[in-house]
Amino acid sequence: MAKADALTPPLFTPLPRPHNADGAPRKVGVEIELGGLDEGEVARICAEVLGGRAEQGDGTLWTVHDTRIGKIEVYLDTSLRKATRSKLRDLALDLGREVIPVEIVTQPLDMAELATLHDLTGALRHAGALGSGAGWVFGFGLHLNIEIASDRNADILRPMLAYALIEDWLRHAEPIDDSRRLLPFTDPYPTNFVRALLGLGMDASLREMIAVYLEHTPSRNRGLDMLPIFAHLAPETVEDAVSESVSSRPAFHFRLPDSRIDEPGWSIAQEWQRWVLVERVAADERLLTRLGAAWLDDHGMVTFSRASWAERCGALLHQFGHDLPLAEHR
Incomplete structure (x- = not known):
């Protein structure tokens, strides 16, 4: 019989909106x-x-x-x-x-x-x-497919925008393994995409969202892969624009976390906290607006480094009470 951990399983923090449009x-x-x-x-x-x-x-x-x-x-x-x-x-x-x-x-x-x-x-x-850190070429990940709260435009756009704005800070506060940073599977969103997303505003249509995404980042290899949702909502549009296979489903495909399965103290519940934070930011319109304005101010016309924004973003999140609990396994 395989030996399991005897400790009490960690609790999974509920999402800000724990139910879908049907109340389930x-x-x-x-x-x-x-x-x-x-x-x-x-x-x-x-x-x-x-x-x-x-x-x-x-x-x-x-x-x-x-x-x-x-x-x-x-x-x-x-x-x-x-x-x-x-x-x-x-x-x-x-x-x-x-x-x-x-x-x-x-x-x-x-x-x-x-x-x-x-x-x-x-x-x-x-x-x-063995997990991500056991070898230079491993780059193993933990992927979470989080069901959308609804197919309303805001319930798709705002979590995507929240993630885009805090991604650099997430990578700085809880760095992913070097093997995964060097491999292309979880590349950060391009700054031109974040700029275009901010240009749409928080009331953009699904068609506008998909057009911007497909123009700037028509790839599965992102920390947050939106193509499964877009393939679910607009299958023909995605099929025409993306050469690789995309499994359609009404879920955010969150690819950023490492799989540190060989490290004592690591748990999926700890990595889950990253996504909970994304949705908390998405639900806070005042914070989302502040982050957007600060991102534009920090980046200007050309971005030479992401480090300054990661620090500034972290300060804003702390100011609004949205710190990320540090994982014990780091």
């Missing part, structure tokens, strides 16, 4: 990348900790059925796994295991279900799972 609790899908274990081992540990049964599909794909939090998928995170099965494909997958992460993907979970992942990450750590 907003849910969060979780994707955890890790190394050090193969996908079969990971699937079996998921079944041991959360119940259910692990079954192998094609090659590296495993599915854990009937767990306490629903179905879980486990696989090597590479497009090769979707290729037609052949000896060449399987050889390439085996050769890439040293650097290709195993990914755990859950169904959308409520706050209580999220807490059950604490035992799972503890069991995986005890079994030898």
Whole structure:
């Protein structure tokens, strides 16, 4: 039996708006990348900790059925796994295991279900799972897919704008691992995009939002990837503009946090605090307005460094009572 952490699971801070437009609790899908274990081992540990049964599909794909939090998928995170099965494909997958992460993907979970992942990450750590900092080429991440509060324009725009304005400070206050900074998977938003977003104002239409996003950052490789939401709301527009595959879903795809699964004291609940802060800023129109004006004042026509804005942004957040609790694992 895989050993899990005996400590009480950390609490997940509720969102400022915990319910969706139908009055149901907003849910969060979780994707955890890790190394050090193969996908079969990971699937079996998921079944041991959360119940259910692990079954192998094609090659590296495993599915854990009937767990306490629903179905879980486990696989090597590479497009090769979707290729037609052949000896060449399987050889390439085996050769890439040293650097290709195993990914755990859950169904959308409520706050209580999220807490059950604490035992799972503890069991995986005890079994030898490796996280972002275990190697220069790892760059493993924790991705959170947070259900939108509604499809109203403001409920899409304001969290995106809040994140864009505080992103530099988030990266400064809680730095991501060097391996992830050097790899392109979580690049920061371009300053030209933030400037254009501010130019739209807080009452922009969905069409205007999508047009600005696709003009300046039509990529999945951002700390906050908005393409899944836009593909859900305007599928043809996104399909025409983006060459890569985009899974449409009404959820913010928050890619910034590291997967530090091998570090004692680390928890998904700590990384969750980053997103809670984004939504708190989005809900505070006075703060959002102040941040926007200060960002424009700080950047001018050309941006040479993001450091000064990170410091100024942090001071404003502190002034409005929106500090980010420092994680013990840092």
